[in-house]
Amino acid sequence: MNVQADTIAQMTSTSFDPNRIIKDFPILRRKVHGKRLVYLDNAATSQKPQSVINTVSRHYQQTNANIHRGIHTLSVESTNAYEAARGNVQRFINASRPEEIIFVRGATEAINLVAQTYGRSTLKKGDEILISTMEHHSNIVPWQILCEQTGAILRVAPINDAGELMFSEYEQMLSQRTKIVAITHISNALGTINPIRKITEAAHKHGAIVLVDGAQAAPHMPIDVQDISCDFYAITGHKMFGPVGIGALYGRHEMLNQMPPYQGGGEMILSVTFEKTTYNHVPHKFEAGTPNIVGAIGFGSAIDYLNAIGMENIAAYEQELLAYATAALQEIDQVQLIGTAQDKAAILSFTVGDIHPHDVGTVLDQEGVAVRTGNHCAQPAVERFGHSATVRASLALYNTKEDIDALTSAIRKTIELLG
Amino acid sequence: MNELQDLYQELILDHNRSPRNLRRIEDANHKAAGYNPLCGDRVTVYLSLNDDIVEDISFEGSGCAISTAAASLMTQAIKGKRVEEAEALFEKFRSLVMDDAEYDEDKGPALGKLLALEGVKQFPARVKCATLVWHTLKAALDSTDKPVTTE
Structure with a gap:
């Protein structure tokens, strides 16, 4: 690569491109139950880029x-x-x-x-x-x-x-x-x-x-x-x-x-x-x-x-994803968001009607969507809202709007099956 | 979606929607509480034991579809049984849902409707949902009044 091309690559890297970022994480190419892995459990642990590996x-x-x-x-x-x-x-x-x-x-x-x-x-x-x-x-x-x-x-x-x-x-x-x-x-x-x-x-x-x-x-x-x-x-x-x-x-x-x-x-x-x-x-x-x-x-x-990539860029992109995910989840009548702070990170905790979060998690997993269910090691916080467990989708820089669409479509399947 | 349909069979969904024996036995002579810290499921099992026979059994608690259906089906299976029979049923049920190589359908007591929970064995993360209430039953029979957990 010549110097000029290198500079161009650096310049473009300042504008956030999730599709380029996905390529840095080999695990995101794997399938779960025959479906593309949609990893939304980043608050539990994050995936590793090839450079770290x-x-x-x-x-x-x-x-x-x-x-x-x-x-x-x-x-x-x-x-x-x-x-x-x-x-x-x-x-x-x-x-x-x-x-x-x-x-x-x-x-x-x-x-x-x-x-x-x-x-x-x-x-x-x-x-x-x-x-x-x-x-x-x-x-x-x-x-x-x-x-x-x-x-x-x-x-x-x-x-x-x-x-x-x-x-x-x-x-x-x-x-x-x-x-x-x-x-x-x-x-x-x-x-x-x-x-x-x-x-x-x-x-x-x-x-x-x-x-x-x-x-x-x-x-x-x-x-x-x-x-x-x-x-x-x-x-x-x-x-x-x-x-x-x-x-x-x-x-x-x-x-x-x-x-x-x-x-x-x-x-x-x-x-x-x-x-x-x-x-x-x-x-x-x-x-x-x-x-x-x-x-x-x-x-x-x-x-x-x-x-x-730049933390400012990451924060801005995740805010955009959060807004998209919040709107998408609110479109589903049975979904109730837990945690609606003005100043919020891209963590979405929610319940789906009367369906127990564990059951939601199992159906989502069959669709390749990995979320956390339970009290998230924050039992007093979850119980403050009258629940013993919630479903939690926590996003990171490699998540996309397609991932959110996969989440909402899997939630709709859950409601069909168990609602 | 076949594994999912195995897991969430109509019988399971029915027992989740309208659980049998979901009540408290006021004059129970044995009871125990169970807790799964992973998902927050809680269950209490009440027993009226008379001369080694489970005359009445009930449960209270909240949990997922699997744990609620497991509790409901368990109370139906145990009612009227001798303690020894209840324990044998637990052993066989556990061996079924844990996909134990030793499991033999023809050996020991017949599982009957409990077989509806067989689908759980495809979902290792959910086996505890099906067994928590049984562990709690065991604690109630032994009358250790301490809460049991799946951990």
Whole structure:
């Protein structure tokens, strides 16, 4: 390819073309029950582009070695690739320095890390942790465990019938007793996008620190942790078109420095004697043991992929898809949308008449349409709307209007069969 | 769509629309609650056991078409049976829906209408929907009053 053609390819890539993107994801060529796979379960996990698959495979074929401890070439190359991935994550969420990024297993581990280090070392009996009704279990249970350990109290800010945080109620619940506010950026069950900057500002006024669960936001919109000014931000690679088993915790540098370590082991120490052990600097202090090296490198490659398309472009395209899908679902009388926030991501939770979501999911699967059914690990959020389960279609950059048409036609078949 | 029609047979749809024995037995001497955390299905099984015989059986709860029909069909199959017979029926039913290689239609008690749930074996993700109520029955018979789950 000559230079001119290369430039043209780059220029056209800035205008969003879903049909070109589909070609990057080999799994989308497979069939399920003889039908084209229509993958609408992206809030659970995302599919992987060929570039990520190649990066992971190339690492094992050419570079594999342990990091931060070998003098040999492969170890140096592996270390460089691992640390370069940290830089990728840092720039992707606009953290001010790479040391603010800790590699973890996923968003769940990121939240547990904060609860068990910052939380356990600072919270006292009677202190309060404030979350919201729309949290994923991973942003509820770690805090319940912390409350049991410290005597702190878990409080829950309510949401309205559209699935939006009731902001004045939230503000009223903040007080000098509030030490931690832990809130999701985007609800995995309802699609609500929270006004995260406003939420953080209000919490900081009362001296509380803020952890944002960004698992559903990072794959779908530009993230700027400095602009949000949160203290912690949790993301996971597998929802961002990267490998499973890798995620990142962003923590403000001065917070991470004060915090005690999470797990003990190799890598997180500077010197060990039986009398005294000196901990390593951040971020290594929080990365005990051999980390998920290839996971991190694959995660970095997924971020390269997203950057090449542009998060602004992805967000704009997904909003267009959301509008199309919302209108298409509303055309079916029996469909009731759960979660109708003004500011919403491309996650559509719904019920179909009296048909149980599990039955809907089974019929949809026979049509090649993969959706999630159940409480989406957000039981309180779903029960808030009087349901024990919903059907959830969660979209991503490779979905198309044809996918939405396949969804609605499969829902019509379900009604025919079971309605 | 053939597998789907096997799964959602007319008998299943009928028991889902109008479940039999969907009520509470106020003076039940055995009961147990079951829960499937994956889909949120909940079921409670009530038993009136008299001298080792299931004199009355009922259930309450909400779930998918498969779990509702399974519960309804189970209560019909169990009513009037001895505990030992109920347990044998559970074993055979479980072996049917789990597509067990050992399953032999001619061995053990006749499944009768329970055979309508055979289609579930083509849908591994749905087997638990059909067996939850049976696990709950087992718990009620053993009178462990703790909730059972499919996990």
